[in-house]
Amino acid sequence: MIRFCLAAALATTLTFLSNSAALAELQVGAAIVDVSPTQFPVLVNGGMTSKTAEQIKTPVSSRAIVISDGSESIALVVVDSCMVPKMLLDDAKNRAAKRTQLKPDHIMISATHTHTAPSAFGALGTDADLTYIPLLRERIVESIVNAEANMQPARVGWGAAEAAEFTALRRWIRRPDRIDNDPFGNPTVRANMHAARNPDDVTGESGPEDPELSMIAFESNAGVPIAVLSNFSMHYFGDSPISADYYGLYCNGMQNYIQQKYPDAKNVVATMSHGCSGDIWRRDYAAAEPSQYDTIQAYTDALLNIATETLETIEFDDADTIDMAESRFRLNYRVPDQQRLQWAQQIVDTLEGELPKTTTEVYAREQVLLHDLQSTEVVVQAMRIGDIAIATTPNETYALSGLKLKQQSPFEKTMVIELANGADGYIPPAEQHPLGGYNTWAARSAGLEVQAEPKIVAAGMRLIEQVSGKPRRAVTQAKGPACQATLDAKPLAYWRLDEMEAPIARDSSKNHRDAIYEPGVVFFLEGPASAALTADGEPNRCAHFAGGRLRSRIGNTPQGYSVSMWFWNGMPDEAREVSGWLFSRDHAHSITKFGEHLGVAGSGDEAGRLIFKQGTSNETLVGTTVIPRWTWNHLALVRDGSKVRVYLNGNETAELQSDSVTEPQPGLDQIFVGGRSDNNSNWEGRLDEVAVFDRSLNADEVKQIAAH
Template identity: 60%
Template sequence: MPYLREKLAEALALAEAHLQPARAGWAVTNAAEYTALRRWIRRPDRIVQDPFGNPTVRANMHAGRNWDDVIGESGPEDPDLSLIAFQSPDGRPLAVLANFSMHYFGDQAISADYFGLFCDHFAARCGQAADDQQPPLVVAMSHGCSGDIWRRDYKNAEPSRVESLTIQQYAEELADLAFEAYETIDYLADADLAMAEVRLPLKYRVPDKQRLEWAERIVQEMGDRPPKDTTEVYAREQIYLHRWQATEVVVQALRIGDMGIATTPTETYALTGLRIKLQSPLPKTMVLDLTNGGDGYIPPPEQHLLGGYNTWAARSAGLEYQAEPKIGEAALGLLEQVSGRSRRVFRQSLGVTSQAILQAEPLAYWRLDEFAGPRAVDASGNHRDAIYEPGVVFFLEGPRSDLICNDGETNRAAHFAGGRLETRLADLGDTYSVSLWFWNGMPVDARETAGWMFSRGRPYGLGPLGDHLGVGGTASEPGRLVLLHVDQAHAATTRVGRTEIERWTWNHLVFVRDQQQVRVYLNGDARPEIEAELPAGFPSDLDRLFFGGRSDNQDNWEGRLDEVAVFSRAVTIDEIAAWSGAAVGDRTIR
């Protein structure tokens, strides 16, 4: 540590000695090929134990290696490779700060990993050698929000080209991509500076009395020897957290002209970085993690329910459950302070199909593009927001960005992992329609019903006069749509669709009930997938709708849903065709 302090002080003094006038500029490019999501959600029947002996692990790092164990990714990735560059007034390169969300490559024990190699290669591409009169070009690659990110893309059955690269090749290709963006930069000669900082008090998730006593017994038995397994590691961690109780973390924001930098002192998930960037008052914003501290993982609150080592209370992930929203809010507040502007309100753009749904005047339209729960905002203007239950994660890639959004924006969807979306629509009656996109992550031979995606019924039960729609499992025709209706005599009627739906594909569905006539359409096909005559006569108080699960919470949806709209009429074939965009089962995991 004394050596490190000396070198930091030496670097600061050297930087101050080299101060000079400079111009600044920004560039960003898409480097999606070089990063991927490493945290995947496990099947509900494949939950494993944590070090405390409890079956809590529904998601963990690298679970995607075995497709049979998982239902899908637990969050989004951030493909942006961003640059802030500085040059002298006469155009000589001075410094470049890069930012990318890829956790690490993997190298020898003491190494700058791909970050250092990137800097060396980028500087060489700039062709700026040091001389006696001028200092050398300084290049720094900063750690973007990548607590749940790595380079292996588990969506591919076979390793991709990038996964076969050596660390040297990976760094050089990434630097070449950055250099292409660097050459497009327009520089500002009059960029002013502003900076703000907050020291945020946070609590640790300290053990309760029972866990503390458990930990103390284990640590006492260990004596002076190091831990021999994960149980002993996490037992010792409870002692540290109990001793410390609370801490203080540093969050900063910097502004360079119209460019922003936000910092987090933690291993921050990609979702958090995206949320800060998309709401920043400065559209040109990069977010650094592990800056001014190493305070461990900060999963978004909904991720704690899914478990995994980056949620287990320890020095590596011990901050309070609300640490992520608190740190994110602090960063946004500081960006507002240094820019003198209010944050932007994120609203997903409207493409041709989403505009068509709005023009059809739905009772409610939930785009499911939220950063977090519990509220799903009604985009129809009718203010019928719905509520997410625990067991849902957010902002994953959705279907048909080219039709649902505009200008290259990525469409976003919610991923359901045991939780549901619930709402009440009064006086829905016997004639109504539901339009939605669905993506099933559950193997269709894993249980009796792969998952229920839509349900109208009373909560906590499967009473009479309910409509329930899902994807069948072993109890019907695996992989085909299944419609369940219960009549007044509590007799269940089941109808099954014609088409086998491939796992991990996006599909468009429309459910139409016109009194006793029920039709279900798949992917814009004018021929109904299911057609049946089923009893009607819904009472006025049968107003609960569930998406991502059935009313009795049985065999809930394990996968994504998007663009859910409800209408108080029977929609037409022409409308269905317009909303589907001729969907063909877009496969996202290969």
């Protein structure tokens, strides 16, 4: 009897373990459901004013992938729509949960952001198409149900490639003398989309790009592809409605490629999710020649070439764990003050219930709507599939926001999907708001509070930590030989200007002399392309100054001091008398007798040359080399008693010099980088790798630091 009981217990244990192992096996299913409208005309979102479509150019779809490890199940859904509101998506999730094993908070639904799909969300001059919404909701649910029904044992893999020629920054910073008016009649537009159509109007891009094309692929245990989820940061190409834009063409092209190579993959599902693209488009305004991909098909085919090559490199493995977490919280809208509300209401009253037809009417109506709404709930999610992480935002998020999540994620394999679980509009990083522009004009499509972006990114980062069980990574830039040479020279302070947000510029020396960014600085752009500054091909990062400065204190240096920095001038020479001041040592808000100021001359015979000016003297030291706009250069300012030397690009011969200036004076311990002490003609362009020394550097040290 005892032996029988032991044998039975052992058999039960083995059966339980066997069942547990089976339950732990990754299961994946996928499905595509057509969500094209059946009634015409249909409203189309994505424009300033309302428009309709009468026909379908390409179908629009809901593409779903359901993943389970036996204990947790998640659904990833991508819908061909400009934006889909949270209320509609919550309804779809609850309906899907009743027909599947999924929980509502374990379903992610995102929009591709095609501007040629039926309107599911009221924004700017277009209302939601109320006839279309029930069809969209039901077919999203149907895609989730069908995907779960198609589940089978599977393995997962990750692939990523650089696709820089297919994406570019579309938001550029305007010159301070060419500020535009906003829809409310105020001159606030220092940065705007497509401002670089005229390069003379702008000083440079307002942020970085994210060129990564990433993919999560699933295959059966027999090696047959089941699904591929791609992610890319490019806003949209542009097409005729009704159309899925390049997203649909990409998905169909990927499926055709897989089916030709794997005849058994008849039901493979490819989907393209929208990466962080609020400030991104396909045209590179900085390029000398326009893109060769001037049609949507040519663009898609070329992008697919990269994607299919990357797909062939993916290695598949079992995912030991899947998990998902969600956070919901309220954010305020930037509601109009009483004066603007009164202005807006007067305009809305004249519409007499009709839709707005001008930009002014559109934004007037938006003010009234924001006043009525006051606040909203946003949804942020994070998922883990083995060693792969996915984070979401419910917004049109800038590329920088996606990079913040990717670079801090505990997992190197991290995808960020925007316009997921809601349609809460643009959320520029907080430092972008003072620069104004379309992406900041208060409306339902861009109306959340100024701190919305840091709050949403922080929520996403916390959720990634939660599902991974690991802390976030520290974002630190590698030290190349020129960087190390700067540190070896023992600076008082060394600011690499590689931050992702204000207000602190970290001191990379051991002296803890952090500096402060003023408003009017944007972050994480590409710095000098010198491999000597970083390592292993890592991009060097810098800050772009657009009226703001970097402020710090360095103490008294009566015998002399030195300043080293890289600079990139965005201002045309003829724009003003001084293109911009790079460095200033003086009392704040004034120019005093003993102050010292280094910059680049503007209009006149000295245009494009370095200049050094001391105090209130009329004498100006002028360099010999004309520095081309939009090029990286290195300078070193060396002060030694009554001597001043400024070296350019590591040259042994000084660019400008004098042996008879006034010696550095005690009490002038405040320094300003990227502007003058009185805020006159501040720098308009990029700066990087700023180091301050309490001694005079020698020529060899300057050469090493300048990477020459």
